[in-house]
Amino acid sequence: MMSHEAFVFLSYGASAVTLAGLLAAILLDGRARRRELAELEAQGVRRRSKPAGGAS
Amino acid sequence: MSDTTISQGWFTSLANPTRFLALSGRLLPYLATAAVLSLLIGLFMSFAAPEDYQQGITVRIMFIHVPAAWLAMMCYSVMAIASIGTLVWRHPLADVAAKTALPIGAAFTFLSLLTGSLWGRPMWGTWWVWDARLTSVFVLFLMYLGLMALHKAMDDPARAARPAAVLTLVGFINIPIIKFSVDWWNTLHQPASVIRLDGPTIHPSMLYPLLVMALAYTLIFFTLHLMAMRNEILRRRVQTMRRQAAQAIGGGA
Numbered sequence: 001m002m003s004h005e006a007f008v009f010l011s012y013g014a015s016a017v018t019l020a021g022l023l024a025a026i027l028l029d030g031r032a033r034r035r036e037l038a039e040l041e042a043q044g045v046r047r048r049s050k051p052a053g054g055a056s
Numbered sequence: 057m058s059d060t061t062i063s064q065g066w067f068t069s070l071a072n073p074t075r076f077l078a079l080s081g082r083l084l085p086y087l088a089t090a091a092v093l094s095l096l097i098g099l100f101m102s103f104a105a106p107e108d109y110q111q112g113i114t115v116r117i118m119f120i121h122v123p124a125a126w127l128a129m130m131c132y133s134v135m136a137i138a139s140i141g142t143l144v145w146r147h148p149l150a151d152v153a154a155k156t157a158l159p160i161g162a163a164f165t166f167l168s169l170l171t172g173s174l175w176g177r178p179m180w181g182t183w184w185v186w187d188a189r190l191t192s193v194f195v196l197f198l199m200y201l202g203l204m205a206l207h208k209a210m211d212d213p214a215r216a217a218r219p220a221a222v223l224t225l226v227g228f229i230n231i232p233i234i235k236f237s238v239d240w241w242n243t244l245h246q247p248a249s250v251i252r253l254d255g256p257t258i259h260p261s262m263l264y265p266l267l268v269m270a271l272a273y274t275l276i277f278f279t280l281h282l283m284a285m286r287n288e289i290l291r292r293r294v295q296t297m298r299r300q301a302a303q304a305i306g307g308g309a
Contacts, residue, residue: 004114007178011117011171015124019276022163026283033290040294045301047293 071149073289080282087282091275098272101265108262117175119265122250123273125168128196129231131161131277135203136228139221148292149285151217154224155207156284160277162200169193180244188237189245192230199227213292 002010098119108115135157141150172190173183184190203220210216238247249257256263 002178004112004178007174008113008116011120011174014170014174015120015167018163018167022160022280025159026280026287030283030287030290033287033294036294037290037297040297040301043301045297047297047300 071147073149073152073293076149077286077289080286084279084282087275087279091272091279094268094272094275098265098269101268105262105265111179114175114178115262117171118262119269121168121171121175122266123270124164124171125193126270127273127277128161128165128168128193129234130274131157131164132196132200132224132228132231134281135161135224136231139224142217142221143225148214148217149289151213151221152285152288152292153281154221155213155216156288157281158200158204158207160280160284162197162204164273164277165193165197165200169197185244187243187245188241189234189243192234192237196230196234199230203227213295 102116102119105116105119107113135154138150138154138157141147142154169190172193176185177183203223206220206223207213207216235248237243238245250263250266258266
């Protein structure tokens with residue numbers, strides 16, 4: 001049987017790992033999407049709705 | 057111009073994805089800072105709070121278990137409101153909001169189940185029982201996973217939006233069931249002790265850390281949700297640009 005401290009430690013540890021993992025996944029996803037957009041724009045692909053010379 | 061026109065105009069401009077990206081980009085640093093600060097204060101208060109006379113140190117699990125469970129339900133409620141936006145106004149940003157809340161809601165539901173289990177073992181003598189509260193939260197977790205699978209199954213987000221919105225609204229029936237399960241059925245899980253008609257029954261020394269942690273989890277949710285919504289807008293933008301590029305090549309051939 002684990003000590004009560006171990007149950008508390010595991011609960012806080014698992015919460016920290018899960019939330020940090022979620023944050024990391026969202027940050028990596030954002031970085032990948034911005035890279036894709038930059039690549040497309042470098043290839044000269046433009047959004048139809050984007051105003052000429054305007055930042056999106 | 058009437059007040060209604062002004063508010064509709066403001067709301068419509070906010071719902072414009074490009075305007076949303078600009079506004080959320082400005083808001084995010086403040087939201088993230090508030091989330092981190094409240095989390096640090098909440099954690100300090102959680103470990104400074106006295107131990108329970110019966111539960112001892114394990115009562116500290118409450119400060120992360122209860123906010124995770126609240127957020128699991130709040131996230132689904134946000135998705136249900138967004139789903140109404142998808143079905144009534146057919147606005148793509150509403151679908152973006154509902155879709156991107158899914159993994160965050162699933163994570164909070166998973167945490168509420170896991171920390172509940174880790175709290176139940178030393179206090180109840182069991183990791184799990186199929187009582188109404190635990191089972192209905194487990195069903196909520198399955199609904200999050202099912203909706204994520206539905207979005208994964210369709211390449212075109214516009215096609216997935218409406219069935220996902222309908223399914224989300226049908227599944228919303230589970231939220232009041234979770235909330236009132238401890239009153240309607242005889243459960244091992246304790247009844248509500250904070251959100252009650254006659255006021256909280258927890259001593260302020262434990263109630264305040266709990267409320268600060270709940271605020272921290274709420275701010276974490278909105279920070280992550282805004283970030284995920286921004287990613288999804290960019291993902292759809294990339295998809296559209298690729299389609300346009302492919303059409304241009306096809307048209308030129």
